[in-house]
Structures are given as C-alpha cells and as structure tokens.
Amino acid sequence: MALFTNFVDTKQLNHVTYYSYFPVLEEGTDAEESMRLLFSDNAIAYTIKFNSKTKLVQEGEKNWFNQPLIDLADKTRHLPKDKVKRLDFSNKKHDKCIVLNLLDYCYGHSLIKLLNIESFYNDYAETHDLFVISFPDIEDYLPVGKFNSCLLDLNFSEIKKIYNLRSIINKVRENYSEVDFGVLDAYLKIEDKQKKIDFYNFYGEVENTYKNKKVVTFHYRADNGRAWGEGKQVKNVIEFFNILRPYFSKDVLFCVLGDKDKYSFPDWIVDKRIKKYPNPIVYEYSQIIASSVLITSVTGSNMVLPSLLSTGMLVHFVKEPLIRLTGTDVANYKNSINTTTYDHIYIFENGIKSIAPKKLAARLIRLFEGKLSIEYKGYSIDCVRSGKPASSQKEYILQKHSYFNYNKAKELNSELNNQYWRSISGNNLIKRVVSKISRSLLKK
Numbered sequence: 001m002a003l004f005t006n007f008v009d010t011k012q013l014n015h016v017t018y019y020s021y022f023p024v025l026e027e028g029t030d031a032e033e034s035m036r037l038l039f040s041d042n043a044i045a046y047t048i049k050f051n052s053k054t055k056l057v058q059e060g061e062k063n064w065f066n067q068p069l070i071d072l073a074d075k076t077r078h079l080p081k082d083k084v085k086r087l088d089f090s091n092k093k094h095d096k097c098i099v100l101n102l103l104d105y106c107y108g109h110s111l112i113k114l115l116n117i118e119s120f121y122n123d124y125a126e127t128h129d130l131f132v133i134s135f136p137d138i139e140d141y142l143p144v145g146k147f148n149s150c151l152l153d154l155n156f157s158e159i160k161k162i163y164n165l166r167s168i169i170n171k172v173r174e175n176y177s178e179v180d181f182g183v184l185d186a187y188l189k190i191e192d193k194q195k196k197i198d199f200y201n202f203y204g205e206v207e208n209t210y211k212n213k214k215v216v217t218f219h220y221r222a223d224n225g226r227a228w229g230e231g232k233q234v235k236n237v238i239e240f241f242n243i244l245r246p247y248f249s250k251d252v253l254f255c256v257l258g259d260k261d262k263y264s265f266p267d268w269i270v271d272k273r274i275k276k277y278p279n280p281i282v283y284e285y286s287q288i289i290a291s292s293v294l295i296t297s298v299t300g301s302n303m304v305l306p307s308l309l310s311t312g313m314l315v316h317f318v319k320e321p322l323i324r325l326t327g328t329d330v331a332n333y334k335n336s337i338n339t340t341t342y343d344h345i346y347i348f349e350n351g352i353k354s355i356a357p358k359k360l361a362a363r364l365i366r367l368f369e370g371k372l373s374i375e376y377k378g379y380s381i382d383c384v385r386s387g388k389p390a391s392s393q394k395e396y397i398l399q400k401h402s403y404f405n406y407n408k409a410k411e412l413n414s415e416l417n418n419q420y421w422r423s424i425s426g427n428n429l430i431k432r433v434v435s436k437i438s439r440s441l442l443k444k
Contacts, residue, residue, distance in 0.1 A: 003180045003182060003183060006183065016169075018101050021104045022037060023043060023101070024036065033053060034051050034058060035049070035073055037049070047066075048070070052074075069162060075166075077164055078163065083152055083154055086150055088150065091147060092148060095176055097129045097172060097176040098120060100131070100133070100184070101184075103159050104159070105156055105160050108303075112185075112187075112188055112331070114138050115200075118195075121147075128180075130147045134149055137156075137277060141202055190334075193333050196331075197309065203287060206283045209287070210288055211291070214249075214251070214291060215255050216293065217288060218296050219295065220257065220258035220259055220297075221300065225319065226300065240296075240361055244361050247365050247408055248404060248405060249402065249405070254268065255292075256269060256271050256273055257272050257285055260274055260275040286305070293313070295310055296314075300329050303316060303329050307344070313343060314330075317354065318346050318349065339371075339374055365413075366412070366413050372397050373397075375400075376393045380396075394406065
C-alpha cells in the first residue's frame with residue numbers, strides 16, 4: 001500500500017493536512033498561499049492547485065468533486081472541539097505512524113476506505129502505528145485493539161462543511177517522530193473476501209438469529225430519485241415478493257432494509273427499515289445481508305456491504321443519471337466472469353417506467369437458476385479432478401440449495417422459452433404471408 005511520501009518529500013509532509021475528506025498540501029505564505037489536492041482515493045482523478053485566498057486555479061481544473069474544497073477550504077474553519085469524541089493513543093507501539101482518514105461525504109466511499117485499512121495493517125503493523133480518523137456511520141465496523149484513533153461526531157452534512165483537521169493531525173505529530181499518510185484505493189481489489197470480512201467487526205457480539213436462515217432482501221431507498229418506480233415502490237416490492245414466494249421454501253424470510261417512511265408492509269415481510277442513521281441495528285443488518293440469497297436495490301452505497309458479506313445474487317436498479325457509475329458501488333474481488341455475471345445483475349430503468357414486478361421476478365428466477373447451474377459446473381469439474389463421483393446437476397441443486405424450488409423454476413423457464421419461440425414463429429409466418437401478398441400485388 002502506497003504512502004504520501006511516494007510523491008511528496010519530508011519537508012512537504014509537514015505541511016500536509018486534511019480538510020474533511022480532502023488530503024491537502026499547503027504551500028507558500030500570505031497572499032501567495034496555495035492548496036494542492038493530493039493523490040488519494042477519489043481525489044486522484046480530480047487533483048488541483050489553487051490560491052487559498054483568491055481561489056484562483058493554478059493547476060488542474062475545477063469540477064464537481066474538488067469544487068467544495070475550492071469554495072469552502074479555510075485555514076480558520078477549525079474542527080469544533082466538541083466534535084472530537086475520542087482521541088486515543090493507548091495502543092502506541094512504534095515511533096512511526098500512518099494516518100488513515102475514513103471521512104467522506106458518501107457512505108459507500110467511506111466503506112471502501114475502511115476496507116483499505118486491513119491491507120495497511122498487514123503491510124505496516126510491524127513498523128508503524130496506524131491512526132484511524134473515524135465517524136459514527138462506520139465506527140462500529142472497526143476492529144478493536146489494532147489502531148490508535150479518533151472518533152469525530154460528524155454526520156455527512158457536517159463533513160461537507162470541509163473543516164480543517166489540522167488540530168487532529170498536530171496531535172498525531174506530537175506523539176510520533178515520523179508521521180505519514182496512507183494512499184487509499186477507491187476501487188480496492190479484494191484478494192480474499194473471507195479474510196477481509198474476518199478482520200473487521202461487521203457482526204459485533206450480538207446473537208445471530210439469521211445464522212441458519214435464508215433471506216430474500218430488498219434494500220429500500222426513500223430519498224428522491226432512488227426508489228423503484230418512485231411512488232409505487234411499496235406496491236412493487238410487495239408484488240415482487242409475492243411472485244417470488246412460490247419459488248422458495250416456506251422457511252425463507254422476505255425482508256426489507258433501508259429507509260423507514262410512512263408506508264408499511266404486510267406482516268409476512270420482515271420490516272427492518274430505520275428512521276435515522278447511524279444505524280442502531282447495524283450488526284443485525286450485517287447478519288441479514290450475510291444470510292441473503294437475493295438482494296435487490298437501486299445501485300448505490302447501500303450495495304457495497306452486501307457485495308462483500310453476501311454470497312447471493314445482487315440486483316442493482318440503475319437510474320438514468322447513474323448509468324456511468326454502473327459497477328462502482330461494490331467491493332471488487334477476483335473471480336471468473338461466468339460467476340460474477342450472476343453475482344451482480346444490473347437492471348437499467350427510468351423512473352416510473354421501471355420494470356414491472358412480474359417481469360423482474362420472472363427474469364431473476366431464471367437468472368438465479370443459471371447462477372446455481374454455473375456453481376454446479378464448478379463443483380463437478382472439481383470432483384472429476386479429485387477423482388470423486390459427482391452427483392447430477394439436479395441432485396446437487398436440490399440438496400445444496402433445498403430452499404429454492406428448482407423444479408418450479410425449470411417449468412417457468414420452459415414456459416417462457418416456449419412463449420418466445422411461438423411468438424417468433426408467429427411473426428415469421430405473418431412476415432411470409434405479407435411478403436407473398438406484396439409479391440402478388442406487384443405482379444399485377
């Protein structure tokens with residue numbers, strides 16, 4: 001994992017600070033004082049240098065990402081003291097330290113930053129202390145006893161005020177002879193999912209009541225422009241779940257997570273939506289996600305943790321303005337294309353004209369069966385290679401995935417295929433008749 005000393009010298013390092021989530025090198029003095037956005041996480045793509053007094057851009061260009069830094073960065077806008085809820089150096093072991101700042105204006109970005117710290121721990125824990133800047137929305141996931149840290153009582157709107165964190169950085173410098181900063185990877189590629197999961201505190205110490213259950217989950221977004229079918233979301237989810245129910249065993253739970261609003265669900269749907277974040281049942285969410293065989297939601301930050309914890313199929317609704325972000329709000333890990341295709345399904349939709357529940361359910365049942373078939377193929381070739389007998393595909397799926405009504409899914413697939421081929425045949429027949437009539441008329 002890279003450090004800021006990869007691109008700044010020791011003297012410059014003393015002038016590095018953070019303005020909320022922006023890593024900044026302060027250069028020059030008085031009227032010529034400038035700020036340079038440094039290479040880390042999403043800032044890598046939007047680096048810029050500007051005069052901190054006049055806001056005149058000196059290098060790079062102003063854009064949507066760095067605009068808040070240019071407009072709001074002010075050396076005198078210090079982080080209020082009452083916002084520092086913890087400043088802890090009790091795990092100090094070394095004279096050298098690396099600062100890892102997990103603040104961001106977006107929950108998903110912060111989660112990816114969090115996933116970086118395991119790699120830094122593996123690479124540097126023998127020579128450096130790691131100092132983590134955290135905030136309530138991700139604090140619960142931090143592993144205990146591995147870091148020195150501070151907890152800032154900031155929500156996302158406060159983080160957007162772009163506070164100068166110099167007071168925190170100075171405290172770190174007072175405790176160490178050398179202080180560097182970690183270059184965080186916004187598109188971190190995970191080598192070993194289980195090892196990554198085990199490092200963090202995703203499940204806490206609470207009892208896992210979903211351990212031996214299978215769950216079908218919808219993550220509900222109530223914010224404007226993020227709902228499935230906008231005002232029809234509750235109706236759509238209920239209809240969608242109702243169509244899916246016969247294809248799963250009766251002990252499979254149907255659950256909604258996410259934003260609590262004025263709408264309600266019938267009793268057979270487990271409603272775990274919450275009114276306010278940080279999430280008061282954060283560990284129960286992790287348990288539900290880990291037990292989910294199918295998770296559906298609009299693409300966004302809410303799908304990052306499922307992409308790490310769930311081994312099921314994730315279905316992303318992609319709104320028109322979010323098309324260029326397809327595939328970004330996930331934890332990346334190495335795998336083969338034939339399995340990852342089924343792990344993440346992208347449905348491109350447009351507001352109230354989004355896909356109907358019946359059509360979506362039928363499509364996902366067929367895709368889910370395809371996912372299990374691909375899984376079987378991997379299992380069977382492993383059996384052959386090891387000299388063990390392999391059961392048939394049907395036997396394997398009925399045994400390994402007994403919660404799924406495989407036979408009924410096969411019937412649906414055959415029915416829809418037959419409908420398609422009949423429509424093709426009918427269309428071809430009509431085209432031939434029309435062509436014959438046309439030729440007859442031309443001869444006349």
